[in-house]
Amino acid sequence: MNTAYHHGDLRRALIDAAVEAIGETGTGALSLRAVAKRAGVSHAAPAHHFGDKAGLLTAVAAEGFDRFADALEGVWEATGDFAEVGVAYVRFAIDNRAHFEVMFRPELTHQDDPELRRAAARSGAVLDRGADRTDTEGDALGYRPAALAAWSLVHGFAELAIAGNFSPEVMADPEAALREIARKLRFD
Amino acid sequence: MNTAYHHGDLRRALIDAAVEAIGETGTGALSLRAVAKRAGVSHAAPAHHFGDKAGLLTAVAAEGFDRFADALEGVWEATGDFAEVGVAYVRFAIDNRAHFEVMFRPELTHQDDPELRRAAARSGAVLDRGADRTDTEGDALGYRPAALAAWSLVHGFAELAIAGNFSPEVMADPEAALREIARKLRFD
DNA sequence: TCCATAACTTGACAGTGTCAAGTTCTAGTC
């Protein structure tokens, strides 16, 4: 089966190879040809499955959003604690840097791709659902300040952690630090 | 003076051209040769001043951190209100997307560049100074939860706003939204 | 006036994404 043609599931293999490569060298240094080589196929094989480079990254982002939604949903259903959803948010970001990086960098992907939109919407829904309970005000504003605050806090923590802006003390146990921080957020 | 050689202040012109180009197409699509063309010089001229592409972006980041520190310091000295420093943080991010993007993407720059380190340290100092007042706990932890919370909240808001993740209602007046959100943060 | 050196150019190289055209396999029909 491992003949030259018909890899079996090249699409999957290419996504995995891309995630691997991004994990090692970041999105900036990502090369489609290197991804192809990693998967053992010719340099133009990715284009056949994904159209172009952004297409491949779009698939990575969509997969990321789906796994992200799974993780958040799981924690929300298990604990019913929105703060724990926040912890899961940063845990996902740190454990899946490659996916996370692509998910929140719109210029890398085809933002209008239906698969991507669907997966991203799933993630958004989980966050909204959790936030609804605590948010009583804000209908006049057109947005929910408490939800925005929680999202910003958690997302900022994740980005700063990933970018290496935090001290070793914080990075020694990021989840503990986030729990400490989340206590500063009061909804009344 | 505007002869082929000795542009006058090509270094400046190249930084400006880079910021312009990033503002139009993002860091991903930034081309050193396009920057050179924009400044009216040969394709290898940037390398002479900055060594390589990361060198140019390092200069952009350093300039960004200096202006950032100026802006934050100005607001802090004028108002003494740390929440207003936060507003200035996101205003800078939105008004200077190109600089901001490069400042917080370490893989784009030479992280060990002394100029960059100095400028980044300046920004850090302003944020620390403002946070000190409100932060009484945390010495045992090795970090200050209140300061971390404020930084995460503000940085996350800025990143999400820039990446286009917020609704039109929020983006209609981001500063108002941030002020609303910041009220959720209580230090006691 | 001379000349060391800074400022920039020219030309080349390997690597990149993308496209068009070719090849090889698979699956379904007769």
Add this chain to the structure above:
DNA sequence: GACTAGAACTTGACACTGTCAAGTTATGGA
């Protein structure tokens, strides 16, 4: 079981990229 349409992949080419080595031109000080 042979035939064929189309999917899966390769090959080769193109323009563009960052970087380097070598060349050219200007400047400022002795």
